[in-house]
Amino acid sequence: xxxxxxxxxxxxxxxxxxxxxxxxxxxxxxxxxxxxxxxxxxxxxxxxxxxxxxxxxxxxxxxxxxxxxxxxxxxxxxxxxxxxxxxxxxxxxxxxxxxxxxxxxxxxxxxxxxxxxxxxxxxxxxxxxxxxxxxxxxxxxxxxxxxxxxxxxxxxxxxxxxxxxxxxxxxxxxxxxxxxxxxxxxxxxxxxxxxxxxxxxxxxxxxxxxxxxxxxxxxxxxxxxxxxxxxxxxxxxxxxxxxxxxxxxxxxxxxxxxxxxxxxxxxxxxxxxxxxxxxxxxxxxxxxxxxxxxxxxxxxxxxxxxxxxxxxxxxxxxxxxxxxx
Amino acid sequence: xxxxxxxxxxxxxxxxxxxxxxxxxxxxxxxxxxxxxxxxxxxxxxxxxxxxxxxxxxxxxxxxxxxxxxxxxxxxxxxxxxxxxxxxxxxxxxxxxxxxxxxxxxxxxxxxxxxxxxxxxxxxxxxxxxxxxxxxxxxxxxxxxxxxxxxxxxxxxxxxxxxxxxxxxxxxxxxxxxxxxxxxxxxxxxxxxxxxxxxxxxxxxxxxxxxxxxxxxxxxxxxxxxxxxxxxxxxxxxxxxxxxxxxxxxxxxxxxxxxxxxxxxxxxxxxxxxxxxxx
Numbered sequence: 001x002x003x004x005x006x007x008x009x010x011x012x013x014x015x016x017x018x019x020x021x022x023x024x025x026x027x028x029x030x031x032x033x034x035x036x037x038x039x040x041x042x043x044x045x046x047x048x049x050x051x052x053x054x055x056x057x058x059x060x061x062x063x064x065x066x067x068x069x070x071x072x073x074x075x076x077x078x079x080x081x082x083x084x085x086x087x088x089x090x091x092x093x094x095x096x097x098x099x100x101x102x103x104x105x106x107x108x109x110x111x112x113x114x115x116x117x118x119x120x121x122x123x124x125x126x127x128x129x130x131x132x133x134x135x136x137x138x139x140x141x142x143x144x145x146x147x148x149x150x151x152x153x154x155x156x157x158x159x160x161x162x163x164x165x166x167x168x169x170x171x172x173x174x175x176x177x178x179x180x181x182x183x184x185x186x187x188x189x190x191x192x193x194x195x196x197x198x199x200x201x202x203x204x205x206x207x208x209x210x211x212x213x214x215x216x217x218x219x220x221x222x223x224x225x226x227x228x229x230x231x232x233x234x235x236x237x238x239x240x241x242x243x244x245x246x247x248x249x250x251x252x253x254x255x256x257x258x259x260x261x262x263x264x265x266x267x268x269x270x271x272x273x274x275x276x277x278x279x280x281x282x283x284x285x286x287x288x289x290x291x292x293x294x295x296x297x298x299x300x301x302x303x304x305x306x307x308x309x310x311x312x313x314x315x316x317x318x319x320x321x322x323x324x325x
Numbered sequence: 326x327x328x329x330x331x332x333x334x335x336x337x338x339x340x341x342x343x344x345x346x347x348x349x350x351x352x353x354x355x356x357x358x359x360x361x362x363x364x365x366x367x368x369x370x371x372x373x374x375x376x377x378x379x380x381x382x383x384x385x386x387x388x389x390x391x392x393x394x395x396x397x398x399x400x401x402x403x404x405x406x407x408x409x410x411x412x413x414x415x416x417x418x419x420x421x422x423x424x425x426x427x428x429x430x431x432x433x434x435x436x437x438x439x440x441x442x443x444x445x446x447x448x449x450x451x452x453x454x455x456x457x458x459x460x461x462x463x464x465x466x467x468x469x470x471x472x473x474x475x476x477x478x479x480x481x482x483x484x485x486x487x488x489x490x491x492x493x494x495x496x497x498x499x500x501x502x503x504x505x506x507x508x509x510x511x512x513x514x515x516x517x518x519x520x521x522x523x524x525x526x527x528x529x530x531x532x533x534x535x536x537x538x539x540x541x542x543x544x545x546x547x548x549x550x551x552x553x554x555x556x557x558x559x560x561x562x563x564x565x566x567x568x569x570x571x572x573x574x575x576x577x578x579x580x581x582x583x584x585x586x587x588x589x590x591x592x593x594x595x596x597x598x599x600x601x602x603x604x
Contacts, residue, residue: 016597056600059428063594084430085331094421100354112346113429113436115339157425 005070006165006197007035007058012067014053014221027053029221030067035214038194040187042212043201044316050221051201052091055167058199059089071165085114087165090158092173095150099143103134103153106142107160114161121160128156131186133179148179155183159190168200172207184211205312217316224319233310239263240282241314244295245304247275252298256280257321259294261287266313266323275303281318343431344439351409351443356450365401366454370462373397373455376522377463387465389524391556394459396521398452399548402486403515405448407508410490411497413440415504424600433586437494441487449483468558475554478564481571482547488578489543495585499598519544525552543574 014028028050035041043051056062057069060080069076071083097106104125111121129135132152137145142153151174158166168187172180184207190196202208208215209229216226225232253267261283268277280291295302308314317323331339355361377390417423426436459465469475497504518539520526526539527549539545550567553559561568593599 061424061427061594061599062597081430084428087428089424089428091424096421096425098350098354100357101350105353109346109350110425112342113426113431115342115431
């Protein structure tokens with residue numbers, strides 16, 4: 001059965017005025033997207049790819065330059081007040097609220113911006129603080145909370161109106177492992193009735209892989225691929241992915257990119273150990289000998305190497321030619 | 326999922342809840358710490374005291390001291406309007422709250438109304454404190470013959486001032502650091518033009534053009550009326566032009582605030598500056 005669309009964009013484009021002399025910046029370029037009711041859809045991409053711009057347009061905070069964007073069938077720039085009744089937004093790393101108020105008081109305040117009755121607000125607050133492990137801090141002033149707990153409060157706020165569509169913009173940014181896990185568990189349990197929709201932007205590929213029904217990979221304002229994580233990974237299964245640890249740190253990454261048959265490469269450096277971990281997507285295995293020789297010519301030594309199962313990061317490298325880092 | 330359209334009654338209830346909640350935040354936040362009271366009641370009395378002592382030393386009528394105490398109380402309102410009303414969207418933006426307000430389905434005017442009501446209540450409490458402390462310390466005379474008129478004039482003054490605050494809040498919406506500078510520019514000139522530290526701007530030593538300019542500020546009109554009613558013991562007949570002017574201010578300022586708010590919000594959404602921080 002075909003489900004209704006929660007979110008849809010048609011040739012959505014947003015251009016920002018650049019700094020004088022630098023020209024305009026195209027943040028979104030003809031983006032077509034269709035997200036069904038009940039989906040957790042992940043938007044993956046590096047900084048500046050257009051993820052936040054997309055969310056801001058859908059959350060009625062920004063007007064598109066051209067094209068259309070719909071939430072629950074409502075065109076967002078023409079029906080902003082109706083759209084706002086069914087959405088909420090959580091921006092990771094943000095800690096909105098008033099420091100002088102307690103957790104409960106802040107949540108009550110935000111509940112009132114959605115017109116919740118006293119009883120509905122209290123029930124909602126009770127449920128959310130339990131789900132997000134804020135029970136022991138309910139009467140603590142926000143200013144006294146640690147950053148992690150402030151972010152949990154922000155997450156609770158984002159679900160205070162039980163929105164039909166929630167936009168999570170890097171929600172686990174800066175969260176500790178436990179808090180991030182609690183958030184993921186909470187979202188999954190919140191989604192169980194099949195009517196809720198989440199649009200999640202993230203840098204964390206593993207998070208997207210674990211949570212999302214489908215992901216869209218976005219770079220320079222364009223959606224490069226859009227499918228389930230399994231299918232995206234399957235598409236590059238024929239292309240070997242390798243993980244190679246070298247020392248000292250690779251200085252000339254670009255020279256590795258020029259090796260024929262290297263489709264994409266990402267590098268994570270560890271300054272403490274002086275090593276670099278390279279992730280490579282190759283045309284085929286025969287590229288390895290040229291690659292190892294180039295690494296050697298660069299003055300680096302291979303410490304470890306192994307073939308790895310394709311991940312979303314490999315999909316990204318395959319499409320963009322570089323990693324997110 | 327089918328979207329259910331709320332009734333007009335639902336809409337009004339939701340907006341009233343939002344206004345009440347924003348008012349509650351302001352009252353709660355403003356009164357939770359004693360230091361706020363000390364800073365906002367005791368410290369202004371020191372400035373007022375300097376003028377009262379000056380007038381007493383010069384052997385001038387004690388009514389001048391009373392005028393300054395009333396002026397000092399009204400300064401509390403103007404300060405509140407500039408820093409806690411006009412610049413409020415700026416503070417909210419810096420705290421990361423503006424995005425939350427803009428995503429919420431209630432009218433931004435409800436939020437502004439809540440801020441204004443909370444600010445008016447908080448500042449009225451502080452202004453009362455300033456007047457009581459000033460009267461107690463400096464023993465200056467007040468004579469109110471018509472409490473109803475005094476209350477009406479005060480109420481209209483406060484509403485018109487917060488109406489102006491709402492206009493500024495809307496215009497400041499896209500401000501970054503300019504909010505700070507603009508407030509500094511608006512603070513002292515209005516203290517002067519409204520005649521806060523001297524009995525009235527409407528005296529011959531002040532050029533007529535400056536008096537006319539000053540009359541465009543609700544605080545000047547309101548302050549003059551309040552002083553007439555509470556110090557000179559005048560009644561409705563003396564202050565009806567003031568009342569009329571204040572009503573006109575209110576009738577103009579509130580709709581202008583609404584228009585400015587819509588305009589600035591749309592401008593911000595077009596230019597991408599609505600929730601942009603650290604500008």
